[in-house]
Amino acid sequence: MDRRTLLKAGTGLAGAGLATAGLSGPALSQGAAARTLRFVPQANLANFDPIWGTQYVVRNAAAMVWDTLYGVDSNLVPQRQMVESEEASADGLTWTFKLRPGLKFHDGTPVLSKDVVASLNRWSVRDPMGQMIRAIQNDLTAVDDATFRWSLKQPYPKMLLALAKANSPCSFIMPERIARTDPFQQITEYVGSGPYRFVRNEWVPGAKAVFEKFADYVPRAEPASWLAGGKRAMIDRVEWVVMPDGATAAAALQNGEVDWWEYPISDLMPLLKRNRNIQSDIGDPFGNIGALRMNHLFPPFNDVRARRAVLMAIDQADVMRAVAGEDEALWKRLPSYFTPGSPIYTEEGGDLLKGPRNLDAAKRLLAESGYKGEPVVMLVAQDQPITKAQGDVTAAQLRAIGMNVDYVATDWGTVGSRRASKSPPANGGWNIFFSWHAGADCINPAAYTAIRANGDGAWFGWPNSPETEAKRDAWFAATGLEEEKKALSELNKAAMDHVIYAPTGFFSANTAWRRNVSGIVKAPLPIFWGVTKS
Amino acid sequence: MFAYALRRVVATIPVMAVVALFVFSLLYISPGDPAAVIAGDQATPQDVERIRASLGLDRPYLIRFGDWVWSIMRGDLGTSIFTNLPVSTMIAQRIEPTLSLMVITLILALSIAIPMGVIAAWKQGTWIDRSVMGFAVLGFSVPVFVVGYVLAYVFALELDWLPVQGYTPFARGVWPWFQNLILPAIALGGVYIALIARITRATMLEVLQQDYIRTARAKGVGQRGILFLHALKNAAVPIVTVVGIGVALLIGGAVVTESVFAIPGLGRLTVDAILRRDYPVIQGVILLFSFVYVLVNLLIDLLYTLFDPRIRY
Numbered sequence: 001m002d003r004r005t006l007l008k009a010g011t012g013l014a015g016a017g018l019a020t021a022g023l024s025g026p027a028l029s030q031g032a033a034a035r036t037l038r039f040v041p042q043a044n045l046a047n048f049d050p051i052w053g054t055q056y057v058v059r060n061a062a063a064m065v066w067d068t069l070y071g072v073d074s075n076l077v078p079q080r081q082m083v084e085s086e087e088a089s090a091d092g093l094t095w096t097f098k099l100r101p102g103l104k105f106h107d108g109t110p111v112l113s114k115d116v117v118a119s120l121n122r123w124s125v126r127d128p129m130g131q132m133i134r135a136i137q138n139d140l141t142a143v144d145d146a147t148f149r150w151s152l153k154q155p156y157p158k159m160l161l162a163l164a165k166a167n168s169p170c171s172f173i174m175p176e177r178i179a180r181t182d183p184f185q186q187i188t189e190y191v192g193s194g195p196y197r198f199v200r201n202e203w204v205p206g207a208k209a210v211f212e213k214f215a216d217y218v219p220r221a222e223p224a225s226w227l228a229g230g231k232r233a234m235i236d237r238v239e240w241v242v243m244p245d246g247a248t249a250a251a252a253l254q255n256g257e258v259d260w261w262e263y264p265i266s267d268l269m270p271l272l273k274r275n276r277n278i279q280s281d282i283g284d285p286f287g288n289i290g291a292l293r294m295n296h297l298f299p300p301f302n303d304v305r306a307r308r309a310v311l312m313a314i315d316q317a318d319v320m321r322a323v324a325g326e327d328e329a330l331w332k333r334l335p336s337y338f339t340p341g342s343p344i345y346t347e348e349g350g351d352l353l354k355g356p357r358n359l360d361a362a363k364r365l366l367a368e369s370g371y372k373g374e375p376v377v378m379l380v381a382q383d384q385p386i387t388k389a390q391g392d393v394t395a396a397q398l399r400a401i402g403m404n405v406d407y408v409a410t411d412w413g414t415v416g417s418r419r420a421s422k423s424p425p426a427n428g429g430w431n432i433f434f435s436w437h438a439g440a441d442c443i444n445p446a447a448y449t450a451i452r453a454n455g456d457g458a459w460f461g462w463p464n465s466p467e468t469e470a471k472r473d474a475w476f477a478a479t480g481l482e483e484e485k486k487a488l489s490e491l492n493k494a495a496m497d498h499v500i501y502a503p504t505g506f507f508s509a510n511t512a513w514r515r516n517v518s519g520i521v522k523a524p525l526p527i528f529w530g531v532t533k534s
Numbered sequence: 535m536f537a538y539a540l541r542r543v544v545a546t547i548p549v550m551a552v553v554a555l556f557v558f559s560l561l562y563i564s565p566g567d568p569a570a571v572i573a574g575d576q577a578t579p580q581d582v583e584r585i586r587a588s589l590g591l592d593r594p595y596l597i598r599f600g601d602w603v604w605s606i607m608r609g610d611l612g613t614s615i616f617t618n619l620p621v622s623t624m625i626a627q628r629i630e631p632t633l634s635l636m637v638i639t640l641i642l643a644l645s646i647a648i649p650m651g652v653i654a655a656w657k658q659g660t661w662i663d664r665s666v667m668g669f670a671v672l673g674f675s676v677p678v679f680v681v682g683y684v685l686a687y688v689f690a691l692e693l694d695w696l697p698v699q700g701y702t703p704f705a706r707g708v709w710p711w712f713q714n715l716i717l718p719a720i721a722l723g724g725v726y727i728a729l730i731a732r733i734t735r736a737t738m739l740e741v742l743q744q745d746y747i748r749t750a751r752a753k754g755v756g757q758r759g760i761l762f763l764h765a766l767k768n769a770a771v772p773i774v775t776v777v778g779i780g781v782a783l784l785i786g787g788a789v790v791t792e793s794v795f796a797i798p799g800l801g802r803l804t805v806d807a808i809l810r811r812d813y814p815v816i817q818g819v820i821l822l823f824s825f826v827y828v829l830v831n832l833l834i835d836l837l838y839t840l841f842d843p844r845i846r847y
Contacts, residue, residue, distance in 0.1 A: 186618045244793045
C-alpha cells in the first residue's frame with residue numbers, strides 16, 4: 001500500500017463513521033426527564049454488597065434496593081417494615097417474627113422466612129450488634145414460609161434496634177441463594193426486596209448507577225419516616241452520577257444537569273445559595289464527629305496524661321472552622337463522644353474540652369507524662385478535606401504545647417493501611433491519625449465501634465479500659481430511657497477519663513437540590529421514596 | 535516495511551513484560567491496603583485481616599506475580615477487587631469516552647497548531663509571530679483544570695451553549711456526542727497545541743532557509759504553495775515525532791480533564807483505582823496505556839515513510 005492509498009482509506013473510514021453516527025438514538029422526552037432524578041452521591045459506588053463493603057455510599061444505595069425487617073423512624077424508634085408482627089417470650093429468650101404478606105423480590109419470587117434467616121446469618125457475622133446476638137444465640141430458624149424464630153441464651157433488649165438501625169451494615173433482606181455467600185466475599189447478583197431495582201447493565205462503577213422503580217413493591221400503609229413507613233417510589237428512574245470534582249457538581253446543579261447533590265462542599269455553598277433555582281439545607285441532622293485518634297500502645301500516648309494534654313490543647317472551634325467553614329450553623333464544640341441533640345446525649349466527663357484552652361497546664365501535664373520531645377508521627381490524609389483540615393490545625397495546636405509533631409502527608413488509602421500497624425511509630429507505625437464518625441453511629445454505643453476499649457479487639461489505637469467496656473455493657477442491658485441515659489453518662493465519663501480518642505468537634509454538611517424537586521427530608525442517609533420532580 | 539512492522543510488534547512483548555514487572559512491583563511496595571478501604575472506616579482490624587485473606591493479598595509476592603502473569607498470558611487481565619467486574623469489562627466501559635476525547639483533541643490540536651506554527655514562521659518577528667508564541671507559552675503555563683473551569687463557566691453556565699459535564703455515547707448521535715467533548719477537548723488541547731505550534735514554527739523556520747525553497751520562489755511558486763506544499767511536507771517528520779510523543783501528554787491530561795468534566799473515561803478509572811488500591815485495575819490500565827504508547831510510536835515510525843519517501847526500513 002502506498003501513502004496515497006493509505007490516506008484515502010483513512011478519509012473513507014472517517015466518512016463512514018460519520019455516516020453511521022447519523023443514526024442517533026432517541027433523546028429523552030420532557031416527560032421522561034421529569035420521571036428521572038439525577039443525583040450526585042457523596043462518593044463512588046464502587047461495589048454493591050452492603051454486607052461485604054460497609055461504606056456509607058453502599059449502604060445508601062442498598063437502602064433503595066433492599067428492604068429491612070424493621071426501620072428506624074425520625075424519632076430513632078424501630079418500626080416494623082417487612083415484619084407484620086413480633087412476639088418476645090416473657091423471659092426475653094425467644095423472639096418470633098411474622099413477615100407481612102405480599103413481599104416480593106425483584107425477580108418476582110416471594111420473600112420467605114428462609115431468605116430472612118440466610119440474610120440475618122450473613123449480616124450477623126459482620127455487624128457489631130449482629131455479632132453480639134450471634135454470641136448469645138441458640139438458633140435462628142424458619143418456622144414456616146412467613147415465620148422465623150430467634151432463640152437466645154440470654155435476653156437481648158436491643159433486638160429491634162439491631163434489626164432497624166440505619167448504621168452500616170444494615171440487616172438487608174436478600175434471596176437465600178445470594179445471602180448464602182460468605183460474608184467476606186462479594187455477592188454477584190443484586191436481586192433486591194426494596195422499592196427500587198438496581199439496573200446492573202447500566203452500572204459503570206465510578207461514573208453511574210441506575211435504579212428503577214420496582215412496580216411490585218408493596219409499601220406499608222403508614223406515612224414514610226426515614227427507614228420506616230410506606231416507601232413509595234414517586235420517581236421512575238434514579239440516576240446516580242458520580243462527580244469527583246466539587247466545582248463541576250456545583251456547575252451541573254446550577255445548570256440543571258443534575259437535580260440533587262448530596263454533599264456540596266462548604267466553600268461552594270454561598271454560590272449555590274445565591275442561585276434562585278437551588279434550595280439547600282442541612283442534610284443529615286446527626287452530622288459528624290471529628291476524631292483525633294491516638295495510638296495507646298506506644299509513648300507518649302500509652303500514658304493517659306499525654307492523652308489528656310491533647311484534649312486540653314485542642315481548640316475545637318479552630319478545627320471546626322477549618323473543616324466546615326465560618327457558618328456557625330454547621331458546627332459546634334463537642335465536649336462528648338456522643339451526638340448532640342439525641343434524647344440521651346450527655347457531656348458528663350467532658351470538662352477538659354470545655355472553656356478556654358490552658359496551654360500551660362497542657363504543657364505541664366505532657367511533661368509529667370514523661371514526654372521528652374520524641375517525634376509524634378501524625379498521619380494526615382491529604383485527599384480527604386476533613387482529615388486534612390483536622391491535621392493542619394491540630395498539628396499547630398500540639399506544637400504549641402511542645403509536641404514534636406512529625407506531620408506525614410499521605411493519602412487515605414495509605415492511612416487505612418498504616419493505621420492497622422502495631423509497629424513502633426518509628427518503624428512504620430503511627431501515633432496519631434484523623435477520621436470522622438457519622439453522628440448517626442454515635443447516638444449510642446450500638447454501632448459505635450470507635451468507642452470500644454477492649455484492647456486488641458478495639459478500633460485502631462487499641463485503647464484498653466475495662467471500666468469503659470463495663471459501662472458500654474450496661475447500656476446494652478438498659479431497658480428504659482432513664483436507664484439508658486444513666487448508662488451513657490457513665491460511659492462518656494469513663495471514656496473521657498481514659499481518653500479513648502480526642503473529639504475535634506461536631507459538624508454538619510448541607511445538601512442541595514433544584515427547586516423543581518420536592519420531598520427531600522433531613523435524614524442520616526438520602527431518602528428517595530416520597531421524592532418528586534416537576 | 536511489513537517485516538519491519540512485524541519485528542517492531544514482536545519487540546513490544548519484552549517492553550510490555552518489563553512494564554508489567556515494574557507496575558506490579560511498584561504496587562507491591564507502595565503503601566495502602568484495599569482491604570482497609572473495602573471494610574470501611576468502622577471495621578475492626580480483624581475484619582480487615584479476613585478481607586485481605588479472602589482477596590489473596592496476604593500471599594507472597596512471587597505467587598501473586600506468577601498468577602497475574604499467567605492470567606495475562608491467557609488474555610485475562612483479572613477482576614477488580616472492588617467491583618467484582620472483569621478488568622477488561624471495566625476498560626471496555628471506559629475506553630470510548632477517552633478515545634473520543636483524545637481523537638477530538640488530536641484533530642483540534644493539529645488543525646489549529648500546524649497553521650499557527652506555519653504562519654508564525656512565515657511572519658517571523660512580526661506581531662503575529664509574537665502572538666502565536668505568546669499563546670504557546672500560555673498553553674504551556676495554564677493548567678488544564680483552570681482552562682476547564684473557565685470554559686465551563688463561560689460556555690456552559692453563562693452562555694448556556696454547552697453542557698458542563700458528562701459524556702454521551704457516539705451511538706446516540708454525533709451532535710450529543712460532540713457537544714460533550716468540545717470544552718474538554720479545548721481544555722486538554724491547549725498544551726498540545728502549544729507544543730505542536732512551537733515545533734512547527736521552529737522546523738518551518740529551518741526549512742524555509744533551504745536552497746530548494748529559494749528555487750521554488752525563483753520559479754514563481756506562490757507563498758501558499760511554498761509554505762504548505764514544499765516547506766510543510768519537509769518539516770513533517772519532526773512534527774509527526776512530537777505528535778507521537780505528545781500522546782503521553784494527552785493520556786496524562788485526560789486524567790485531569792475527565793475529572794473536571796465528569797467524563798467516565800480511563801483517566802478517572804485510573805485515579806479511582808489508585809486511590810482505592812484496586813491493583814488489578816491499575817495494572818490493567820497501565821498495561822493498556824503502555825501498549826497504546828508503544829503502538830503509537832510504531833505508527834509514527836511508519837508514517838515517516840509516508841512523509842519522506844527516502845526513509846526505508
